[in-house]
Each structure stands twice: as structure tokens, then as C-alpha cells.
Amino acid sequence: MTPQNPLDTIRRLSAAVLAVSRHLATDEVLQTIVATARELIGAEYAALGIPDGAGSFAQFLVDGVSDEQWAAIGPLPRQHGMLAVMLQDPAPQRLPDIREDPRFGWWPKAHPQLDAFLGLQIRDDDEILGAIFLANKPGGFTADDEELLGVLAGHAAIALRHARLYERERELAITRERNRLARELHDAVAQKLFALRLTSQAAADLLRRDPERAHAELDQVAALAREAAEELRSVVVELRPAELEEDGLAVTLRKHVEVLDRVNLTAGGPRVRFEGADVKALSPAAEEVLLRVAQEALHNALRHAGATTIIVKLAEHCPAGTGACGGALLEVADDGAGFDPAAVRRAGRSLGLVSMRDRAKSVRGRLDVASAPGQGTTIRLEVDRGRAA
Known part of the structure; x- marks a missing residue:
């Protein structure tokens, strides 16, 4: 039901806007926006879809649908019917009954029955980032509802723009870290491995004609191997945890430990x-x-x-x-x-x-x-x- 108190409307809208500025995970921000839109405008259902560029959706967030209903509906929808219209036509879609519109397609058997419908594009200048829509408001949706949903769609666009910028910065950070690691490996480890190879070759040449000198060279091989292992270990310890966000703490820690264990195993550590x-x-x-x-x-x-x-x-x-x-x-x-x-x-x-x-x-x-x-x-x-x- 739409809040009657204007201050309540302002507080709820403010919470959705602040979610964008608090640098929460993008999914959390978008879910807050979807839930806020449904509550403020008084719809039974709300959803927000982000296209994947291949005819389906990379993300599809809903509010008003139970987990059991969502599981029964099945896979994420593809871009057909009114979903396709919203991603192609910049005009707002405000319909008294979606089922009577000639562009309506179909929905799965377990899908809730929709009637009154309001949908808008989420845009970043000329680029279509996604679509947000509401359904089933008693008495239908008004022009004021459309304006309020437009405000929330604008903040959804900001959240998605932030996510893209963050991902680009993250990719740049990974590239910089890989370059730094390559330099570290070349400067610290590669040179010792080169010396190790030359020393081991010298020891092999001396093995028959001068065993005593060969023994000294082999001692040097062992020392160089320990130094190389230590340098490599230092590089591994300092490696930026670029995979932490994707893999989680336990998987990242396990990978790190496994690498250190392999390095130490070769060096007798x-x-x-x-x-x-x-x-x-x-x-x-x-x-x-x-x-x-x-x-x-x-x-x-x-x-x-x-x-x-x-x-x-x-x-x-x-x-x-x-x-x-x-x-x-x-x-x-x-x-x-x-x-x-x-x-x-x-x-x-x-x-x-x-x-x-x-x-x-x-x-x-x-x-x-x-x-x-x-x-x-x-x-x-x-x-x-x-x-x-």
C-alpha cells in the first residue's frame, strides 16, 4: 500500500538513494531500489532486469515473489514480449492490463498473474542498462507513479555505472599487480635461477675431473636454490588478493597456502x-x-x-x-x-x-x-x- 504520510515517502526514497552512495554491493543497492519502488508506489510485484547481451538477462531481481514461487517459475526470463519492448522502446510503458496489450507474449505456468503494469528503461545517456517494472496496483498506475519510478530508475543507473567503474578499476589494479609481479619475478627470482643453472652446469663439468671443486659448486647450487625459494615466497606473500571478492576468504586462503606449500616443498622447507x-x-x-x-x-x-x-x-x-x-x-x-x-x-x-x-x-x-x-x-x-x- 502507498504510504499516506509524505515524510514516510521521503524517508523511504532517501534510504534508497543513500544505498547508492554507501558503496554497498550492486545487488544490494538494486534490490533496495526494487523493494522501495514496490512499497512506495503500492504495487504487488516489482522487478529489475539487466540484459546480458545475448537475448537473456545477466541479473533479474524481484520483490513481492516468495522464494518458493521464484524457484517454481524456473530459469531467468529471456527478452520477449513486454520485456523486449522495454529494452527497445524508450517510452514508458503504462498499461491498465498487460495481458490485453498486443505486444504481450507469455509467462511460465507458475508465474504470478499480472494486470496493471508500469515499466521504464534504466539508461546511462544513450545506453540502455536495463529495465524496471511494477505490476498489479489497485486502480492502476498514475503519472505520479511513473515520475517516482523514473527517479528510482535514475538511481539504479548510477549504481550500475558505479559497478562498471569499479570493475574497470579492479581490472586495472589486477593488470598493475601482474606487471609488478612480473618485474619482481624477473628482478629477484629469474636472475637467481639463471645463476643456479650456470652453477649446476659448472658442477656437472667438474664432477669427473675435480670432485672437490664440484662439491663446492653443488653447495653453491643449494644456497642459490634456498635464496630463490625465499624470493619467490616473498613475492607470493605480498601478492594482492584480487581473487578475494570472487572466491571468498576460505578459498583464497587455501590457494595461498597451497602455493606456499609447493614452494617450500621444492626447497625442503x-x-x-x-x-x-x-x-x-x-x-x-x-x-x-x-x-x-x-x-x-x-x-x-x-x-x-x-x-x-x-x-x-x-x-x-x-x-x-x-x-x-x-x-x-x-x-x-x-x-x-x-x-x-x-x-x-x-x-x-x-x-x-x-x-x-x-x-x-x-x-x-x-x-x-x-x-x-x-x-x-x-x-x-x-x-x-x-x-x-
Whole structure:
């Protein structure tokens, strides 16, 4: 039902507009716009479609349809009937009954029955980004409804434009990171591998005629191999988590650990293992902090611990005594030499702990370091879902 209080209308419209400016995920913004349009204008159903360029829709968001109904309807619609009209004809489509329009096509058996209809294009200058439509308002839609829906369609266009710009920036960032990584590999690793190849060839030539010199060359081969592995490990640790948004925290962490484990295996270093599953409903900032703290802790363990095994664990955070779970718990534990945290502070060394604590504070998390000489080290980070939001 359309709100009677004008202030209520302004508040709801303001919430939809603010959703665009708060840099929420594009799906969240568009879903807010669809729900707001349905509620403000008093329609039974609302939907917003983004074409995929191949005759169907890349996204199709609805409001007023239950999950069971949506599942029964089946695959996303293709561009036929009035959906095709809205993507081709710039004129608003305001109809007393969609079923009586000669351009109406059909809908699946489980589709809700529509009558009164209002649809508008979502445009960015001359480019058609999608379409938004409402259906089933008692008494039909008015010119005022059309104007209000036009405002919301304009904000949907802003959200989609922001999403495109973000994706372009992300692609540029990935390209820049790949170029940086290529330079790092060439400058730091490739040169050592070249020296390694020359030294191993020299050792092979000396093996028969001067075994003693060959032995010295082989010692140099081993040293170069360790240095190359260390350089490669450093590059991997610093690699930007471009896949975090797509793969999620657990998959990204697992991939990172697997790469480090392969690098260490070839160099005779410690085994690196990952245990855990994805943690839901964390903010992007919290996910990046968890990943960066894990990377820093791994870097410390690989460089300083002298461990045989390093285990990275990720789980949902379930504080003792609360009976509830939410947020994330990260642990990076090694069985290495350990250290005295107090002595490290007194000596003015940080081992990256200051950076990790600062990252944890940025999402109101709690970082604990448990270590003692000869007893290994465990870095533990707790991030509560509500505190980190």
C-alpha cells in the first residue's frame, strides 16, 4: 500500500538513494531500489532486469515473489514480449492490463498473474542498462507513479555505472599487480635461477675431473636454490588478493597456502596446511584484514620459526559461554623455535606484530600472540560479525 504520510515517502526514497552512495554491493543497492519502488508506489510485484547481451538477462531481481514461487517459475526470463519492448522502446510503458496489450507474449505456468503494469528503461545517456517494472496496483498506475519510478530508475543507473567503474578499476589494479609481479619475478627470482643453472652446469663439468671443486659448486647450487625459494615466497606473500571478492576468504586462503606449500616443498622447507571452511556475512574490510594477517603471520613463520609444519585455521567465531556464533576466528600456528614476546618488544623488534595489531583494530578485532622459546607460535585473530560491520 502507498504510504499516506509524505515524510514516510521521503524517508523511504532517501534510504534508497543513500544505498547508492554507501558503496554497498550492486545487488544490494538494486534490490533496495526494487523493494522501495514496490512499497512506495503500492504495487504487488516489482522487478529489475539487466540484459546480458545475448537475448537473456545477466541479473533479474524481484520483490513481492516468495522464494518458493521464484524457484517454481524456473530459469531467468529471456527478452520477449513486454520485456523486449522495454529494452527497445524508450517510452514508458503504462498499461491498465498487460495481458490485453498486443505486444504481450507469455509467462511460465507458475508465474504470478499480472494486470496493471508500469515499466521504464534504466539508461546511462544513450545506453540502455536495463529495465524496471511494477505490476498489479489497485486502480492502476498514475503519472505520479511513473515520475517516482523514473527517479528510482535514475538511481539504479548510477549504481550500475558505479559497478562498471569499479570493475574497470579492479581490472586495472589486477593488470598493475601482474606487471609488478612480473618485474619482481624477473628482478629477484629469474636472475637467481639463471645463476643456479650456470652453477649446476659448472658442477656437472667438474664432477669427473675435480670432485672437490664440484662439491663446492653443488653447495653453491643449494644456497642459490634456498635464496630463490625465499624470493619467490616473498613475492607470493605480498601478492594482492584480487581473487578475494570472487572466491571468498576460505578459498583464497587455501590457494595461498597451497602455493606456499609447493614452494617450500621444492626447497625442503616446512609443510604449510590449511584447515577450515568459508565464514559467512563478513564485511569486505574484515575479510581483507583476516587474509593480510594470515599472510603476515605466515611470512614470519617461514622466515624466523624454523618450523617443520605451519597450520592455518579458519572457523566461525563462537565465544565461550555465549552459545552463539558469528564472525571469524583465524589461527596461524607453527611448531618452530618460538620467542619471548616481551623480549621482542623490549628489543624494539616487531616481527610484523604491530602491523597485524593495527589491522585487527581497524575492524575492531582481537589479536593474541602465544609463543615461548622452544614451544612454537600461535597467532590468533577474532573478528566479531557485529563489531566488524
